[in-house]
Amino acid sequence: MRALDYRRPESAQEAVELVSSHPGARYLAGGSNLVDHLKLGVAAPDVLVDVSRLPLDDVEEVEGEDGAVLRIGANVRNSDLAAHPVVRSRFPVVARATLAGASGQIRNQATTAGNLLQRTRCVYFQDVTTACNKRKPGTGCSALGGYARYNAILGASAHCVTTHPSDLAVGLAAVDATVVVLGVEGERRIRLEDLHRLPGDRPEADTTLAASDLITAVELPMVDTDTRSTYAKVRDRASFAFALVSVAATLRMEGDRVGEVRIAWGGVAHKPWRARRAEAALTGGGIEEDAVRAAVDEELATATTDDGTAYKVAMVRNTTTMTLLRLAGEVRR
Amino acid sequence: MTEQRTRGIAPRSIGTSLDRVDGPEKVTGLAAYAVEHGADEGVSAPLSVWLVTSTIAKGRVSRVDPSRALAHPGVTAVLDHTNAPRLEQTDNGELAILQDDRVGFRGQVVALVLAETSEAAREGAALVEVSYEPEPHEAELREDNATYKPDKVNPAMETDTDEGDVDAALASAPVLVEQTYRTPYEHNNPLEPHATVAWWAEHEGREVLSMFDSTQGVHGVVQALAPMLGLEPDQVRVRAPYVGGGFGSKGEAHAHVMATVLAAQTTGGRPVRLAVTRQQMFSLTGYRTATISHMRLGAGADGRLTAIEHAVQEQTSVVREFAEQTASPTRMLYAAPHRRTSHRLARLDVAVPSWMRAPGEMPGMFAHEVAMDELAVACGLDPIVLRERNEPDLDPETGKPFNDRRLVECLRRGAERFGWADRPPEPRARLDGDWWIGTGVASATYPAMKQPGNTARVTSLEGGRYEVAIGSVDIGTGARTVLTQIAADALDVAPTDVELAIADSLLPSASVAGGSSGTSSWGSAIVAAAQLFRADHGAVPAPGLHTTASAADDPASEAYAFHSFGAVFAEARVNRWTGEVRVPRLHGVYSVGRVINPRTARSQLVGGLVMGLSAALFEESHRDPRFGHVVTQDLATYHVASHADVLDVDAEWLEESDEAFTPMGSRGIGEIGIVGTAAAVANATFHATGTRVRSLPLTADHFLE
């Protein structure tokens, strides 16, 4: 048995101090990802700082610097987030993305922050008998030339080809969420889009956070009531499976023209992939099947695939088209 | 012990849905599974064992350094090939662990760690340092390396068959279907991982080995282990009162059983226990080989088959041979004058394959029944009509009459219930919103099997009650319940007057719970013992009398071929954007002899259908040939059907009684539910989309447009 110190700080401040003063310390929230990693030998912290009891579990509308935001505490459970009336009515994409993840039991346990910071499900990352640059920098990437079905097609590097597994993160990327972080130097805000990073030559870092940075909340800028949104997740199994690909989208039409469209993809990259080129191509035009396909192809111009991932190109294209046509249908109705 | 000819028994409890006799223990958590037995049953203060497994696929262990492990608090010993107890026999390469430095596959046991707790044992295992001299390995099944011809295929069937002139018949056939079908590696994954407790003691000057094991057959474990350990069978006792599923993977003892026994040999009598992890199950407890089936069907324009050829390529392990009998159903299912089957294997440096739910029939029938669907399309025939036209008069394999072949009735009955008549003949004809809709059908067949070596004992108790004893195991199927019903009817008493004793190798010997043969084999022995008991001791015996008997073979039954049959109907929906496949309806109709308990029978058949659905849509173990092991080694990456996938799944059966086969009239239920199911689903996806997929699983990427 490996001895572990378990600490339960009284405040967020104390939590940050604990982790910053112990190099081997990790935050523990619902534990549904980290505890698995302890068992698999993927993570070996010597101190667990349990933040799950910190009072960070409110969902409330507050006035932010740039207008009203819905502030979601870091410890709000995935189940509660998906069921929250304001989330459901104003941010259906977030509610649906959350509900598309894992199982009922896991969503009861999983927290908002823990979900965003869950690590890749790459089978080689989780198997300590194989090389993995993310788990052990410099050892090599076994996924290259290996089991590729869930690998990235955008933004991968020679060091890591995996994808980020969170559904919620993809939903949040589409609504321009901001992450509130408490670090050793105080509080700061990071765009969700800038939270996760591409692997480059440092795949061991999933995010731009420091080890002692504590996520305390996620903020969603309130949207107009005429913005529609939804989330489509493609998977072989009807539930309890990670996405092959997923599409989060919001759409505001101005007459027959796109006023604003936001598209984020899951299952294609090391981070939720905001499809800005596709958005730009669609803005001001109509939502027709050919136009959406063309816009998606523009975004996918830099995609790289192999035998295992080639299917994702058509899958992303079709699923994005389906999603936007549905949203446009809703708008017209 | 006597061999007794049995007579048919009058069903009273048989045919009723008697509640599971062990239901209360199970739902209240009182039922103790292998590692849960405590001091009251001899398992006091057990040590835990953890397996250290190889990280190379082939080569030698050059050094095992236990020092860091031994320094870890709680660790008591580390065993490897240099200090593990020696075995008397080592020809079973899967079980003969730690006898030399050879590594035959990645994931093989190379050391054991014993410790006071499972946590300490696990950490100790992580601290054992193993050095290797690796050698190049081959771990990929390909068409060009599956060329080895085994002497037989599982269990003892001919490797090849050849009748008539297949090549000539195919060359002149007006209609030819020639395609290759593939099924992936699949792992059984019972809910309860494999687990064993063992301890050694001395009794009257002899060594005695006692075990609790999660197994499908306690006597089989004794027979496998005793000679390897240099013991007589009566020096080994194995019990398995409750088992959380096996699906074939607990049909034979695997390496972890021997690991536990060897570890227990070093503790001075202290019990040891071992539970295999889910990840370890992917290399240590058996699996189904991937298969490649080259099918050639030749037929007249009317769909009548003139030639059938099924050439199989699959794999085995260099460590121990297991040859899946994939073409076996093709030998008997349909009539055709010219027929040929063959099996060729790749001998790979991989874990040892073994029995998995309907070995042979499951992958073989996927190939054959999809090919039949293709033939129906080629001939412009309804798939049911095609199958009716190819009904044989005699068993094509043996030339014997079938005792009872009701395949066509199953197909017709199913068609009626399923609403087959409304089906548009053309594929890609129905779109509902975003979903293409189609339906498909496939035949199912499974041999009726009775195993030799079954004996039962009936003992009269006080108050008109009886103990009925046989060492069979209930792996969750409901065997305890149906054997109680059989015993009650055979003795002509109420089920509550029967005290059934099972799952202990000290009891009269019983065959494995496998091949859907348990109820037939054990039940016949129970009927034999009950009938002989009545003949010897009458209707009102004094307490304490007993009779032991086994069922004598009925020579008349030699004249027949005994098989069960079924028809599976599936509706598939395929999303036109995403390619996702959902199966809203899956119905099976079966001819399986008399159904002893409708409730447990239904669970078996519906469970088989769900397992077939799961194989159709999801199940696939990805072996990474560079490393040699399966990398999708947990239930988050090895997908089985979830609740949301299991919609309208239903099974029914034809009323019948097959007394030529067993005195109960039953033929055996279980595996037939999985056979044909994947083909029915695949055929439905073709009908929905017009896209023919010839490999499992039927994942979304196949249907993207």
Ligand SMILES: Cc1cc2nc3c(=O)[nH]c(=O)nc-3n(C[C@H](O)[C@H](O)[C@H](O)COP(=O)(O)OP(=O)(O)OC[C@H]3O[C@@H](n4cnc5c(N)ncnc54)[C@H](O)[C@@H]3O)c2cc1C
């Ligand atoms: C079988 C299975 C299937 C799943 N399927 C899906 C799926 O389909 N889609 C999906 O999106 N997810 C899925 N999940 C993942 C699940 O959503 C995550 O495990 C969960 O969201 C993690 O949340 P947690 O609170 O349990 O995190 P923990 O395991 O406690 O922590 C995860 C990580 O976050 C860090 N952390 C936690 N809180 C904070 C904080 N406040 N500040 C900084 N760091 C913090 C921890 O140190 C740790 O590194 C699945 C999980 C399993 C086991």
